Amino acid sequence: MTTATTITMSTIMTLLDDFLIRAALAGIGLTLATGPLGAFVVWRRMAYFGDATAHAAILGVALSFGFGLSVYIGTLAVALGMALTVASLSGRGHAMDTVLGVLAHSALAFGLVAASFFSGLRVDLSAWLFGDILAVSRADLAIVWGGALAVLGLMLWRWQGLLTATLNEELAQASGLNPRRERLALTLALALTVAVSIKIVGALLIAALLIIPAATARQLARTPEAMAMGAVGCGAASVMAGLLASMQFDTPAGPSIVAAAACLFVLSLGVRRRA
Amino acid sequence: MTPLIAARGLSIRHGETTVLAHVDFTIHPGEIVTVVGPNGSGKSTLIRALIGLEPAAEGRVDRASGLRIGYVPQKLHIDASLPMTVRRFLSLPKRVSDRAARAALARTGVEGLEMRQLARLSGGQFQRVLLARALLAEPQILILDEPTQGLDQPATAAFYHLIEEVRAQTDCAVLLVSHDLHVVMSASDRVICLNGHVCCEGTPKVVSAAPEYRALFGHGTGGAFALYRHEHDHDHEAGACAHDHGDHDHHEHHHDPA
Numbered sequence: 117m118t119t120a121t122t123i124t125m126s127t128i129m130t131l132l133d134d135f136l137i138r139a140a141l142a143g144i145g146l147t148l149a150t151g152p153l154g155a156f157v158v159w160r161r162m163a164y165f166g167d168a169t170a171h172a173a174i175l176g177v178a179l180s181f182g183f184g185l186s187v188y189i190g191t192l193a194v195a196l197g198m199a200l201t202v203a204s205l206s207g208r209g210h211a212m213d214t215v216l217g218v219l220a221h222s223a224l225a226f227g228l229v230a231a232s233f234f235s236g237l238r239v240d241l242s243a244w245l246f247g248d249i250l251a252v253s254r255a256d257l258a259i260v261w262g263g264a265l266a267v268l269g270l271m272l273w274r275w276q277g278l279l280t281a282t283l284n285e286e287l288a289q290a291s292g293l294n295p296r297r298e299r300l301a302l303t304l305a306l307a308l309t310v311a312v313s314i315k316i317v318g319a320l321l322i323a324a325l326l327i328i329p330a331a332t333a334r335q336l337a338r339t340p341e342a343m344a345m346g347a348v349g350c351g352a353a354s355v356m357a358g359l360l361a362s363m364q365f366d367t368p369a370g371p372s373i374v375a376a377a378a379c380l381f382v383l384s385l386g387v388r389r390r391a
Numbered sequence: 392m393t394p395l396i397a398a399r400g401l402s403i404r405h406g407e408t409t410v411l412a413h414v415d416f417t418i419h420p421g422e423i424v425t426v427v428g429p430n431g432s433g434k435s436t437l438i439r440a441l442i443g444l445e446p447a448a449e450g451r452v453d454r455a456s457g458l459r460i461g462y463v464p465q466k467l468h469i470d471a472s473l474p475m476t477v478r479r480f481l482s483l484p485k486r487v488s489d490r491a492a493r494a495a496l497a498r499t500g501v502e503g504l505e506m507r508q509l510a511r512l513s514g515g516q517f518q519r520v521l522l523a524r525a526l527l528a529e530p531q532i533l534i535l536d537e538p539t540q541g542l543d544q545p546a547t548a549a550f551y552h553l554i555e556e557v558r559a560q561t562d563c564a565v566l567l568v569s570h571d572l573h574v575v576m577s578a579s580d581r582v583i584c585l586n587g588h589v590c591c592e593g594t595p596k597v598v599s600a601a602p603e604y605r606a607l608f609g610h611g612t613g614g615a616f617a618l619y620r621h622e623h624d625h626d627h628e629a630g631a632c633a634h635d636h637g638d639h640d641h642h643e644h645h646h647d648p649a
Contacts, residue, residue, distance in 0.1 A: 159473045280484040283467070283475070289444045290462030290534065291484045337474045338508070 147351030174227030247318030247370030263312030461530030
């Protein structure tokens with residue numbers, strides 16, 4: 117290894133010692149997944165679906181502590197279970213608004229009740245509800261990037277099919293695609309995203325990170341791809357702005373990021389009016 | 392000749408409700424078949440089943456292997472949250488070259504719309520863009536589910552004229568669901584009247600010979616009701632028309648498919 121590379125490597129390692137750098141990297145990594153996925157959540161009107169899945173993650177956290185599992189595994193399992201339940205119900209013509217409302221809030225309630233059985237968790241519960249991005253470790257960082265890249269890869273791989281099925285299921289089917297499989301891909305992506313983002317923004321605000329940057333990007337985009345990439349950009353900008361604000365004003369980081377995203381959204385409304 | 396799509400004894404249920412009962416249907420290469428029927432008669436369900444979106448409760452649907460379907464839906468709601476230019480839409484699900492896209496739009500008479508947002512098109516433009524996209528797949532069969540809903544009379548006539556033109560050029564089969572039978576009738580090889588089951592089926596000439604058809608199709612909408620009440624002056628498939636012609640209240644008009 118040359119001296120230059122050694123220096124670069126060690127510089128990076130030193131940088132990763134800084135909790136703020138780790139937080140920024142984790143947040144930006146996450147937006148690689150939430151950008152395109154969030155666009156689909158908006159297009160398919162799955163906002164409540166996202167909520168239900170994210171809220172179920174709290175139950176996953178509680179169960180992970182109960183059974184001594186990794187939080188990521190427990191969260192992923194429960195989020196996936198919830199997402200699959202909701203997806204299968206939605207295919208059967210239930211009144212989805214009500215069903216999702218019931219599921220989302222009962223999952224949260226049961227999660228909080230289950231969490232109360234574990235005394236250590238009770239103290240720390242707000243970290244899971246609102247995220248604790250400043251406490252992200254190097255291992256967390258690897259998991260977040262790994263998960264986000266997996267979601268991004270899945271979406272890029274299925275992009276044309278996902279988009280066609282989102283536009284119209286009959287159209288997709290007639291073209292030889294399977295809309296159910298595309299829906300399953302999104303469900304899987306959502307569960308994975310929830311699992312890796314719970315530590316960063318917390319169960320209550322995951323859906324916000326999916327929806328708000330995508331809604332912001334919508335104001336300026338003319339194609340689906342532009343909107344998805346714009347959502348990544350808006351998400352990353354929100355992470356940076358939120359973290360800076362959090363340092364400056366000593367506010368909680370997760371909510372600050374979402375607040376920054378909301379401010380960007382309001383700004384985008386003004387830009388669109390002039391455009 | 393092997394049919395492109397064949398349904399045999401097809402029944403579809405939505406929960407407890409039987410939407411389609413014992414439907415036999417075939418369409419061969421190059422054929423033009425029109426399906427008519429009142430609202431709620433299962434026309435769209437039949438189309439969805441033929442495409443493969445509705446699981447059969449009984450019977451089966453066979454499609455020729457590798458069948459290329461060009462589908463023009465009844466309506467395509469573009470959610471306001473989804474930005475989509477005409478050009479991008481033409482590349483779904485398979486990407487096409489700019490040249491192919493331009494040619495397809497020219498063929499359906501809407502050249503130069505590439506950069507327009509889909510949601511901003513007029514009804515007539517929109518249907519033509521849908522048709523352009525369907526044609527890009529070089530379909531063996533074009534399936535159109537009430538493609539002129541919401542278009543005025545001249546636009547409807549122009550659209551059907553375009554379909555006949557396309558059909559003459561490509562020789563693809565056409566399966567059309569329509570209320571506008573009087574416009575497309577002359578070009579159809581067969582007309583199928585649906586009301587939960589196949590009420591009757593025949594050449595347009597036979598169907599149009601029915602006095603009720605003439606009476607009702609002269610008055611625009613609601614005409615589809617006429618067909619399943621027409622005089623039985625032609626032969627039916629076995630058990631095809633088992634309904635009670637003395638019953639004049641259509642909403643009470645009950646068909647027992649069994």
